[in-house]
Amino acid sequence: MALIVHKYGGTSMGTTERIRNVAKRVIKWVNAGHQVVVVPSAMSGETNRLLGLAAELEPKERGSNTRRELDALAATGEQASSALLAIALQSEGQDAVSFTGWQVPVRTDSSYMKARIESIEGQRIRKELDAGRVVIVTGFQGIDSQGNITTLGRGGSDTSAVAIAAAIKADECLIYTDVDGVYTTDPRVVPNAQRLKTISFEEMLELASLGSKILQIRSVEFAGKYRVPLRVLSSFTPWDIDLAEEAQSGTLITFEEDAKMEKAVVSGIAFTRDEAKVSVLGVPDKPGIAHSILGAVADAKIDVDVIIQNLSKEGKTDFSFTVTRADYDRTLKLLNEKVLPQLGEGTSTVGNPHISKVSIVGIGMKSHAGVASTMFRALSQEGINIQMISTSEIKTSVVIDEKYVELAVRALHTAFGLDGDSAIEVPKRNDEK
Amino acid sequence: MALIVHKYGGTSMGTTERIRNVAKRVIKWVNAGHQVVVVPSAMSGETNRLLGLAAELEPKERGSNTRRELDALAATGEQASSALLAIALQSEGQDAVSFTGWQVPVRTDSSYMKARIESIEGQRIRKELDAGRVVIVTGFQGIDSQGNITTLGRGGSDTSAVAIAAAIKADECLIYTDVDGVYTTDPRVVPNAQRLKTISFEEMLELASLGSKILQIRSVEFAGKYRVPLRVLSSFTPWDIDLAEEAQSGTLITFEEDAKMEKAVVSGIAFTRDEAKVSVLGVPDKPGIAHSILGAVADAKIDVDVIIQNLSKEGKTDFSFTVTRADYDRTLKLLNEKVLPQLGEGTSTVGNPHISKVSIVGIGMKSHAGVASTMFRALSQEGINIQMISTSEIKTSVVIDEKYVELAVRALHTAFGLDGDSAIEVPKRNDEK
Missing domain, CATH: 3.30.2130.10 (VC0802-like)
Incomplete structure (x- = not known):
């Protein structure tokens, strides 16, 4: 039995049908004996819809007070998708509970719209896991020391997932996304680009900072700091593919020195x-x-x-x-x-x-x-x-x-x-x- | 200078243009020297949209765990509209801050979807008011003793507004809605029905329980228990009508014994x-x-x-x-x-x-x-x-x-x-x- 964190991007959560498929995939992992924490993004388009409404009302100069409200606004997207996923899991017979950033709590600094996670309390999550529940934690958000809602910036749910994995000492953090792994370069430019089975943490960090958009760079930094094994894999495989196959798919970001010895000079x-x-x-x-x-x-x-x-x-x-x-x-x-x-x-x-x-x-x-x-x-x-x-x-x-x-x-x-x-x-x- | 609570229904918050008008109306009250707390509903249609998504995923039997998630889901509607109103106020040059139910906090029992308010902490609201801010508090929601999000049921924002007015000892609670007051009967049935300038609390309670949909009955009970002067008035008057006129418009729900002496036998x-x-x-x-x-x-x-x-x-x-x-x-x-x-x-x-x-x-x-x-x-x-x-x-x-x-x-x-x-x-x- 392992403790696994799943993160699903906005496209994977984009419709109720897709949310149901996420639920079925998660249950497959639970049925194989694993404890699972899920970190979902907002349904695709929702964050833009909310910020679009705000854009119609915003002052010309965004002060800290306005950024505070934009965070309270944007954070609703993940709260809603998390609750919907919990409901979908319950509907499939799996006990589940969703927590917002403040309920965990995920503590951050007060830099609205680009807050940094300072600490995560893993106790409540562990308690619910031990009670046999799937725990869903809203990505992208936390609270500062004053109890204000903060968000981590675009792509911040990756960072939430890795940070939660670190806090609960998860065995692996799986980033389910709309690509099936990390490639030698962008396959749209080089059609015979190859997917990497593994990549070192340092290389992934450089790739993320050099323009690869697969992972938010801070999620990679977090993985490095806390040595969280991180895997990028596709959420568009059928939910019922063999679990052993799924568990080895995508690209694993590793910290093992010997792993690198077999690697190419240029990854x-x-x-x-x-x-x-x-x-x-x-x-x-x-x-x-x-x-x-x-x-x-x-x-x-x-x-x-x-x-x-x-x-x-x-x-x-x-x-x-x-x-x-x-x-x-x-x-x-x-x-x-x-x-x-x-x-x-x-x-x-x-x-x-x-x-x-x-x-x-x-x-x-x-x-x-x-x-x-x-x-x-x-x-x-x-x-x-x-x-x-x-x-x-x-x-x-x-x-x-x-x-x-x-x-x-x-x-x-x-x-x-x-x-x-x-x-x-x-x-x-x-x-x- | 008075301390006033404004409550705006979903129709009044239905578009960004209407939210801007709410902001202007609130600022008119601030400019007249009043401290204002605003309790907005979700944008009209939003709660139905969210619960519609849930309906596509819901289990056949709604257990307490599912009702918990429905509350976490539905509560996002008011969190979003509150943040948008704060942004609109800031855009008009008025300092403002929004709080969710858990930030105040508004404490309720654990009856998801029909929770009852148990207590409201008025300290943070008062502090922000004294700093010259308009304070916006999400209607409809609170937290229970375990830190779970709860909602008060349909129309619950009325009750939130009255309860907050009681907690901060407001001078009056104004319920801005899409009718301009309480009538002798439904004007759609009796075209020459008359608007009542005042109605006693007891009469309003009976009307609310007998089918009048103007106010949620629990909001009237709350007003009675804490003797909160409550006024129902139209949010569709131009925002810039004379404040003295607006302050006397609609229907005032009173607790004064002598007021009733001038009243009709049947109201x-x-x-x-x-x-x-x-x-x-x-x-x-x-x-x-x-x-x-x-x-x-x-x-x-x-x-x-x-x-x-x-x-x-x-x-x-x-x-x-x-x-x-x-x-x-x-x-x-x-x-x-x-x-x-x-x-x-x-x-x-x-x-x-x-x-x-x-x-x-x-x-x-x-x-x-x-x-x-x-x-x-x-x-x-x-x-x-x-x-x-x-x-x-x-x-x-x-x-x-x-x-x-x-x-x-x-x-x-x-x-x-x-x-x-x-x-x-x-x-x-x-x-x-």
Whole structure:
């Protein structure tokens, strides 16, 4: 008997028929002798419907008081879907009880709309499990120390599920979603992308932060911190497929050192679109210069991603960074009006709102030279110019012209031996192809 | 400066435009120097939408565990509308904060779907009011001693509003609704029915229990218990009408003894349709006979209204009572199969599924003879046969054939001098017309 947390996304909870199927799937696990906690998202479309109503009424400037109310509003979506799932389980003869974030309680800080979980009380959940019930806990939400309702931001139900799994020391957390696992890259770009049977926690963290939308990044961080075995799998298989098969399906995010030894040097390729590059040219090369530029950008709440400072020539340097495309105009305006006057004569800005970032990720990189050179050679062979480079222990990112993004992803997928005929096999080491 | 509770029904909260108008009306009261607590219902249609989803999933038998989930589900409607109203107020420049039932907290018993309020903590509400905020409290819901969400049943937001007004010792509780007050009878039946400027608590209680749907009866009971001045008024006047005019509009439910002295003997006429009459004939007239009949009916959870036992003749009597029409067939079947065999030879049943109850209500009746005779004469003049009579200190009800109900109501409205040209004047005493 194991203690398992199931998380179901909004699409899986989208209709009463689908909720009934979730109930049947959960009961299959219970009948196999497991204790199950379920964390459902709101029915698909519900959060948007609620926030759409709010948008018709909202003040122009969202203060903390308005964000508080938006959280109280949005939290109703998960409360409703959780109650409906409990009713569906009861209807199928399975005793079940739903809890909201405040009933557990799931304690968070007070950052409305992007709260962070601080602690979860597992006692009430365990008590109900031991009484033979399926326990349903609303995803996405908690309460702060003042008893206000908070939400964790989009995708926050993933984080709720992992955090609850950590709190009750679950044996595994299963994220049921509308894809059947983690792929070597986006199958819409590379049709013969392969599903990974396992991926290391560090790699998953990089993939999540580099644009893969499969898991909210904070859920991966939580899994890492508390070492919660996490599996991403499809909720669109028939509910009555063999449990042993289902339990091994999808992609398992692991923490085992030996698991990584069998892994490819590069496990996956991530990419983002909708980025923009901004450069400040002719900057005097002296201490504090990065802060004088990026400090102003940070003060304007603009997130910066890749940052590059060129070699200095004649006491001058060029300073480049990327921002999301939505922030591009605002960033250039800020630099021209606020920053350049402070930097002095001879400085100027230049930008490109149509760039993309492509990243290779693999824990095997740590110990393998030649990975970057394989990457650069593959891109060069396709005539793709690399505009910026950024590296960490287990990833290498390049910034390129947006129009080459698919070409670059496909070339790298082949160069690192990730192409496959089936979507089941794990890619093998192949960094010198 | 006064402390006022506003309650808005689902129709008044039905669209974002209407929610904005509620916000403007509330701000008008704040700008006049008042502290305001608002209790909104769910947006019209929302509770039905939620329970409709549940109906697609519900087990055949609703146990307490399912009723618990239905309450968690239904409570989201008011949580959402409360947050939306707070946002609308903020958007209009008025600081506001919404609280759910559990945040206040509003403590109830554990009778899901028909919980009763046990206590309300007014401290947090008062603190926020004193900080210059409008406080919004979700109607319809609370928590039990175990921290489970409960709801008060349909129309429960009226009761929430009155209970909150009692808890914070509000000067007045204004029930904004889609009618502009309490009328001498239903204006759809009697076009020249008059709006009452005031009505006594006792009369309102009788009207609410006799079929008037303006206020949930428990809200009137609460108002009586805690002597909360209660006003029913229209939410469909323009929000910017003069506040002094608005504050005097509608109908005030009073507790003042001297107020009643100016009142008519009969204040209003209530009626119910959809009732049925059942009689057991030839019953042996001996002790315990009423229990042997009504006990079986009560065990079957059938509600009985008017009960009449005829004079005994030759040791036999007839026993009649009314039930709702939906229970008619079930009641007759129960009597024939379970009760008659115990009563012995010579007993039989007869029934009429098409009867109505018409009631005259007035605190002035206590001290006035001749009221009943005026009633019976008026009905007799229209050729309406009275099948049953039931009286209390301040009301007299008659059961008549359903087809005469409008005729009876109009005849009585005239006979007791309630007809008027305008809907503003209070009817004067006129019991000897």
